[in-house]
Amino acid sequence: MSKTIKNYGFPTHVINYHHWCKSKFINGVPCMIHNHEDSCRSSPNNALELNSKQRSHSINFVSSDYESLDYDHYESELTVREEKLNGYRTVVASNVIRWLIYFSIAICTAAVGIFIDTAIEYFYDWKYQSIRNCIDVKHSMIECLIIWLLFTVLPTIIGCSVVLFMEPSAAGSGIPFVISYLNGVRIPRMTAVRCLFVKVVSVVCVCIAGLGGGKEGPLIHIGAMVGGSVVEAWWRSFRNSPGQKSIGPLQNDRERRDMMAAGAAAGLSAAFGAPVGGTLMSLEEGTSFWSSSLMWKVFFCAAIAFPTFNAGKNIQFTKSTNDSDSVDSKSIYFFGKFNETAYYFSYSEFPVLILFGIFGGVLGALFVNLNYRLSILRMKYIVSNRKKLLESVFVATFVTTSSLISMVLFENCQPKIKINSSNVIQMNCPAGSYNEISSFWLHTQEESIRSLFHYPIDAISITSLIVFCVIYFILTELTIGLNMSAGLFLPSLLIGAAWGRIVSIIIHYYSPDFIINDPGKYALLGAAAQLGGIVRATISLTVVFIEATGNVQFLLPLMITLFTAKWTGDFFTDGIYEMQIKLSGVPLLVSEPPPLTSDITTEDFMSDTVCAIPHILMVGKLVDILNTTKHNGFPVVASKVCFCRTKAKEHKCYGLLKGFILRSQLNVILEHNLYLTPLHDENYCTKLKLIRNSMYTCEDIKLYQRLNIDEDERSILIDLRPYMNPSPYIVRLETSLTRTFRLFRTLGLRHIVVINNTNEVVGIITRMDLAKFRLWRKATTMGLKEVNVY
């Protein structure tokens, strides 16, 4: 043990500390820990007891299950040494590798997108052929019902089972998770390959089954997951090459965050053929931390993903057509090409646009509100996996029966000549015509949306549209919240396009001159209004729509409609993603602190049961601390506990602040016995690599595993100074909530140490302490509330 002390790679002035240590610790009087033992025991922030908790069935709580990410750079003596050794050559190499990583993210995301798209098209075609076969050839409705049910229920069971039994976190569109992660909340298993796999399978199943869920939302999540995993794949590939030195600095939460933002944009870019829209969506909805260099990377990624996806799809198309070489074949526009000359907008149409926006906003708010109530019901009554599976099967049965019944009840025949699609069913209609409503149920969502936009005005009757709109609204409402990967972009667009088309038929009926046989314009605006009313994005959706229609003329009308829809919706409820985030209790921090909070000081809301660690202590003591607490970060201090007074109350002071260390770092130090060898030029690289890995791939289970240590090692001394961050961000007791919030949120921190007037640790602030203050808005009033932390 004395050897350990002698070999510390420290300059002479450290010797004083050693003497102090000896007298305090080797004699077996660990002053600090003893004095505030109570504060170093089981804390309320217990990340392991996820399931045993009483959940609140509301949006007025914050869950303590979530931890913050470390967007703050890890700095210690180790990293300083590394920087000195590496030099700018490594920085340049890292920059190059970073761009390569972004490139591979784009390619991988596009590849996954192509796979999903192809799988859906293949199975959908099979489904359609089988159903048409039994209706139009065999004329057997019972057989048809059974086959249709098979094609709906079977994928539903598969899609739901993989989620339930393999990876529950893959449920839903995943966009709330992406938003939360980019805000700095650690979402468990966000980058697990299994989650990616389950997500892909589930989204394919949802689309085959014809449920009210699209593949676009999940593709954003998938892009983000790809973005989060790729750097790890790179690191593994270059594990033992010299290039690994340049990947090391990219291995942190901050870089991963940027890569996930880029991946999300690539996903949307591939899904809608909208690189600029994808970039903007990633910025508007997701990214909490922004810089112009990030914007370039995101755009780069989106710009690569779009032609890659397109080229991949074009290879398929060449089977039938020969225009694969042309970049701008019609297939490039997701919504189909809008014929320019037919779509003039005049200023006199602006009131109509505003009405569309208002209607979309109200309908969107209704959707969100119903979904909220449904989610609460689900949380209360559909708890077991068996019930969840049954629920999915019920929704699948609903969609099949309602489709078939609507086809039988509203038997409207249309001549095939009006449209250029073959995926329709004749049923009882005369030859050369088809059952009108069948086109909705047997088209993929992309085909349906294009038919709503581009079919001539008399090709779809108003009855069919109303029936479709109502059934699809219910279906989407039911699907969003199932344990499957279902996005709501396309379903919302379909609902909106349907009612937009209804409006244009009505207008056409009363003043035929106003819309010259082209309902596509208003169908598009309806779709925009509906989606805007649910999602509440403006600028990014405008651009997505322009890129998806290939028509810049829609710019102004779309802006007006989307702004109105957003404001109207915001007047009534939160957006759907905000609602889902609040329901899951994610401690999201909005970009600005709540107003009028500068009279709340840090003293009022910090947690004052800090577990401070002396900078030199015995291994045994450290192990005990780790095994008995659940804290994730520990201030490192240099003197004993005392008490200090402020205006308001008396505080326990945990000693002079020296630095800050994370649990994951302590785990590595103990697990790999780093304390046995003093820090020197030969081993700091290995040590740093170990610590970096632990921070990067930290899984909850590993983080809190019980440490065991030999009895004779318990009395060895550890000097934490080479490993700790010597200058954590600090605030003083008097600092207001406003300032503390801004510091925490803007820098993306995980802990802020609170010190008193004499630089002694008196408290600590984590995400939970700030997220519990929440601004509520209702129509034109607002206020502050403090929600519960469970």
Add this chain to the structure above:
Amino acid sequence: MSKTIKNYGFPTHVINYHHWCKSKFINGVPCMIHNHEDSCRSSPNNALELNSKQRSHSINFVSSDYESLDYDHYESELTVREEKLNGYRTVVASNVIRWLIYFSIAICTAAVGIFIDTAIEYFYDWKYQSIRNCIDVKHSMIECLIIWLLFTVLPTIIGCSVVLFMEPSAAGSGIPFVISYLNGVRIPRMTAVRCLFVKVVSVVCVCIAGLGGGKEGPLIHIGAMVGGSVVEAWWRSFRNSPGQKSIGPLQNDRERRDMMAAGAAAGLSAAFGAPVGGTLMSLEEGTSFWSSSLMWKVFFCAAIAFPTFNAGKNIQFTKSTNDSDSVDSKSIYFFGKFNETAYYFSYSEFPVLILFGIFGGVLGALFVNLNYRLSILRMKYIVSNRKKLLESVFVATFVTTSSLISMVLFENCQPKIKINSSNVIQMNCPAGSYNEISSFWLHTQEESIRSLFHYPIDAISITSLIVFCVIYFILTELTIGLNMSAGLFLPSLLIGAAWGRIVSIIIHYYSPDFIINDPGKYALLGAAAQLGGIVRATISLTVVFIEATGNVQFLLPLMITLFTAKWTGDFFTDGIYEMQIKLSGVPLLVSEPPPLTSDITTEDFMSDTVCAIPHILMVGKLVDILNTTKHNGFPVVASKVCFCRTKAKEHKCYGLLKGFILRSQLNVILEHNLYLTPLHDENYCTKLKLIRNSMYTCEDIKLYQRLNIDEDERSILIDLRPYMNPSPYIVRLETSLTRTFRLFRTLGLRHIVVINNTNEVVGIITRMDLAKFRLWRKATTMGLKEVNVY
């Protein structure tokens, strides 16, 4: 004086301080100031001696003339009281007023844009008619030269004189100023109405004179100036109404920054008819501080400005045409409508796109480099106003003579039938045809760019294009840097479009099938490559081009070209704005700290001559401090000076940190005798209003004016605590440059107080201390340098 002490509106625990004060101060022993008098005297940061300084003629310096803005919210006992009183009703009212302000920014910017546009068109038409009259009717070349010179030199003299003699800060495009301001640098007279006026006059003159400068860049600056002034106009209008309470919280640098970002976007949106592009340009080039709520406001502003500008211009158009009601008349697209069907891109064209990008990047880098050398020459030799004016006249003469000579020398006749423009000159050509090159010199820039994009391939010969391209390159090079408001957007586009057209003629000559008589596609790409190579924006330019052409098909080719141009350009030089910013010594802080700087600690680069003020002191002492120092911020402390040791060296400690106060705040306290009345519920509102105004409208002259105070008031005690910020952001001596930089930059601070281990002030960090560390890049190498501060 004892009365003053008695009446302090403080709770009992403050009494102790008073006793301490009495014993220390009333006895005439002002311990602190006396002890470190030297550090409270003339500092190097002397903002008044602007002109007497030795300027460095390079980009390797940072000027100490510039101060930071206060993006940090002012917090003190006063604001806490205000918040408590106001309540959330005021917050809601402020929100509503904020949107109204943004609305008025958009309208005002569009109105100024319409005025500029109309003025230019009117005068240009006059100029054209006069010149055509003397050439085609009178056939007198001498008279023509004189008239042309009059129309060029006269506006140049006016445009240059207003700048030189009224408002020198209105020179140039102004975009570097906007970038700097949004980065947090206080640019003097940025929002002065006189500057706005001079800018408008100057830009109109530049365009009439036909110099190589456009109106688009200045329009961005004008938008930003409007954005910066409007809130003040609102405040003045509601000076004595109850609504003023709600405008108060909007009066700070932070809100102004957001409004200027929105104004800049509105300016670009009006200039190019590109609301989304404007928003993105504001984000990509300008905004250093971003949040999604800012993005909405910026987009809102841009979205309003675009149709307003358009409607205003349409009213003009109705004189001739009748389609004013249609939103999407051809006039909506700045570059003219590109015929969709003619512009297919195939994947085999991608190498051509990349070559375009590389060429544009190289030419752009050349432009920037030449402009840099020219600027240095100008700084050295063209110093007096007279010389500057002569220089402008020389450039004006150059453009006139070279235009006329080129028209005579390269007399190429084209039949008028090919084009639909009437603004051409017949000269010596046969009837029904026109002098080809005249179309460039007698069109406005908008018309020229449209003719380059849309004229059939044989309408402009390759000789004319080469002549135009070379002359215009030289002209633009000369114009950018004159003391006039000239932007480089349109000149760059013209140069690029010209060489793009040359390339397409060459390709057409060798393989006529490849480009079917339509050079517009490559002209557009050339324009994009050239502008991208100079300005180095990618995503925003892509969107601007799409919105200006009305053609989404160009998305992918534009992205490829712009990315290549940016990367190629960055390989050789900085972008033009970056270069201009560095030349003027603006201490811009980039978004990320320079890499490998965690071994530089705050101790190494902070300024340790702090002028700390005790929290209770005599008025006379305070006046002396303000009159003898040039500091802008003062730490408020509570004990006497001592010395403390760290590892590296000994530091002077200036006492226990209590808070922070700005010079502007102290000025108000002394000027309005705020210290005579203790703080109570009746007067804090007035006091706060005075302080807020002083912070907001702080002019250098007023800030540093000498304070005079009666001799008998000198011994009254001031308690600074109600006015100071009680919890400034702090760092410790050991903190690395990386962390300090990040804290300063991310939060947009003006000062950071450095404290030692026992919370005593040992130093202060301002923008200069951080901006002097600069990363240099040259091809593939990089490194850190510390530039000088002058």
